[in-house]
Amino acid sequence: xxxxxxxxxxxxxxxxxxxxxxxxxxxxxxxxxxxxxxxxxxxxxxxxxxxxxxxxxxxxxxxxxxxxxxxxxxxxxxxxxxxxxxxxxxxxxxxxxxxxxxxxxxxxxxxxxxxxxxxxxxxxxxxxxxxxxxxxxxxxxxxxxxxxxxxxxxxxxxxxxxxxxxxxxxxxxxxxxxxxxxxxxxxxxxxxxxxxxxxxxxxxxxxxxxxxxxxxxxxxxxxxxxxxxxxxxxxxxxxx
Amino acid sequence: xxxxxxxxxxxxxxxxxxxxxxxxxxxxxxxxxxxxxxxxxxxxxxxxxxxxxxxxxxxxxxxxxxxxxxxxxxxxxxxxxxxxxxxxxxxxxxxxxxxxxxxxxxxxxxxxxxxxxxxxxxxxxxxxxxxxxxxxxxxxxxxxxxxxxxxxxxxxxxxxxxxxxxxxxxxxxxxxxxxxxxxxxxxxxxxxxxxxxxxxxxxxxxxxxxxxxxxxxxxxxxxxxxxxxxxxxxxxxxxxxxxxxxxxxxxxxxx
Numbered sequence: 001x002x003x004x005x006x007x008x009x010x011x012x013x014x015x016x017x018x019x020x021x022x023x024x025x026x027x028x029x030x031x032x033x034x035x036x037x038x039x040x041x042x043x044x045x046x047x048x049x050x051x052x053x054x055x056x057x058x059x060x061x062x063x064x065x066x067x068x069x070x071x072x073x074x075x076x077x078x079x080x081x082x083x084x085x086x087x088x089x090x091x092x093x094x095x096x097x098x099x100x101x102x103x104x105x106x107x108x109x110x111x112x113x114x115x116x117x118x119x120x121x122x123x124x125x126x127x128x129x130x131x132x133x134x135x136x137x138x139x140x141x142x143x144x145x146x147x148x149x150x151x152x153x154x155x156x157x158x159x160x161x162x163x164x165x166x167x168x169x170x171x172x173x174x175x176x177x178x179x180x181x182x183x184x185x186x187x188x189x190x191x192x193x194x195x196x197x198x199x200x201x202x203x204x205x206x207x208x209x210x211x212x213x214x215x216x217x218x219x220x221x222x223x224x225x226x227x228x229x230x231x232x233x234x235x236x237x238x239x240x
Numbered sequence: 241x242x243x244x245x246x247x248x249x250x251x252x253x254x255x256x257x258x259x260x261x262x263x264x265x266x267x268x269x270x271x272x273x274x275x276x277x278x279x280x281x282x283x284x285x286x287x288x289x290x291x292x293x294x295x296x297x298x299x300x301x302x303x304x305x306x307x308x309x310x311x312x313x314x315x316x317x318x319x320x321x322x323x324x325x326x327x328x329x330x331x332x333x334x335x336x337x338x339x340x341x342x343x344x345x346x347x348x349x350x351x352x353x354x355x356x357x358x359x360x361x362x363x364x365x366x367x368x369x370x371x372x373x374x375x376x377x378x379x380x381x382x383x384x385x386x387x388x389x390x391x392x393x394x395x396x397x398x399x400x401x402x403x404x405x406x407x408x409x410x411x412x413x414x415x416x417x418x419x420x421x422x423x424x425x426x427x428x429x430x431x432x433x434x435x436x437x438x439x440x441x442x443x444x445x446x447x448x449x450x451x452x453x454x455x456x457x458x459x460x461x462x463x464x465x466x467x468x469x470x471x472x473x474x475x476x477x478x479x480x481x482x483x484x485x486x487x488x489x490x491x492x493x494x495x
């Protein structure tokens with residue numbers, strides 16, 4: 001009987017799969033940046049109850065949180081080309097959808113999904129900063145932007161760090177769905193490799209290890225950042 | 241001409257008229273205490289002067305510059321806020337900054353003073369409130385009284401023409417009240433112009449040179465501590481003083 005489970009292969013094929021790790025990390029990083037930037041924007045719009053934009057933001061967050069990420073990826077991947085065709089038709093332009101690599105669709109979809117979740121985390125973190133400090137900053141003559149940058153955000157970041165860590169971890173694993181936009185990252189690479197060797201179980205074990213190691217490293221980074229942004233328990237004494 | 245002239249200040253919360261046309265002139269170096277029953281708009285009066293509340297009507301004049309308190313102009317709003325600084329009941333120090341950074345913040349960010357110079361000025365002010373040994377303590381490391389002293393240093397570092405103090409000792413443990421009152425007394429003695437809301441009547445008697453009694457959004461009595469406490473003419477003021485035991489036994493304790 002041939003080997004049922006090739007334990008050695010689980011480890012020997014890891015270097016081969018790691019070649020696709022940069023794609024996973026690149027996808028994560030860009031989606032993370034989109035998520036934080038758009039998330040912060042949505043949070044600020046909602047906190048300040050900006051008319052029209054605020055209602056749009058609520059609808060956006062509700063839809064993004066209420067539909068599966070894989071559906072969002074499909075809608076982005078198939079929807080944008082249709083929209084572009086309409087655009088070309090009505091404007092007489094000739095933009096080519098094939099010029100846009102698949103990874104861009106995945107970045108947009110994952111980023112916007114991330115933004116919906118991050119906006120709620122950021123919103124609650126900003127609102128946890130007590131109003132008195134904001135009043136003190138305003139009464140000094142600080143502009144709204146200065147108050148946000150110097151007083152509110154630094155404190156909100158400390159509060160938001162843990163839930164944002166959660167959402168980054170979810171994002172890294174979410175990138176495994178990017179194959180729907182024909183992106184070859186580590187999960188897709190594992191499928192392709194296994195397609196040739198028929199060693200599917202081994203391939204999935206290999207990437208499970210890779211994902212877990214990355215997440216473990218990320219957890220360490222979050223712990224470090226948490227320590228760094230929190231106020232020390234003991235005050236530093238003035239040297240005589 | 242007075243240093244500060246407040247005219248026709250009106251503020252409503254819903255249908256509740258809190259300030260009903262307040263006119264008030266303050267001279268340079270005056271320490272004006274506002275007293276009165278709760279809900280009469282004492283704190284609101286202070287908060288309208290730096291636009292933490294938006295009044296329905298009113299102007300304020302600092303020197304020869306007049307500000308419309310209802311103006312929507314952002315630049316004017318920021319300019320007005322630089323004439324005054326506020327000391328809050330809940331101290332409101334920036335929790336993410338140590339004592340020194342709290343005092344430097346306004347100098348660096350609002351007044352654009354170079355860091356070295358700002359630090360020098362901040363150290364001076366912190367020294368004056370007796371907190372030099374706790375420069376790197378964060379608010380959470382400080383007692384309420386210490387936090388309020390840092391908050392006073394933070395306000396004074398910006399050299400306001402008018403210092404607003406909104407019940408600066410009301411949130412403190414009784415033990416800690418004195419250290420803050422002594423600090424305020426020194427600040428007053430240095431010639432700072434102060435508008436103060438407080439319930440510490442004996443303190444008011446010893447430190448204020450003018451007292452205003454506010455009732456139903458109007459100034460109904462305005463005079464020296466002697467005139468207010470020893471010879472009140474207004475009936476409502478008399479009742480108020482009787483209620484807080486300041487009429488029969490005016491010297492029950494002294495700070």
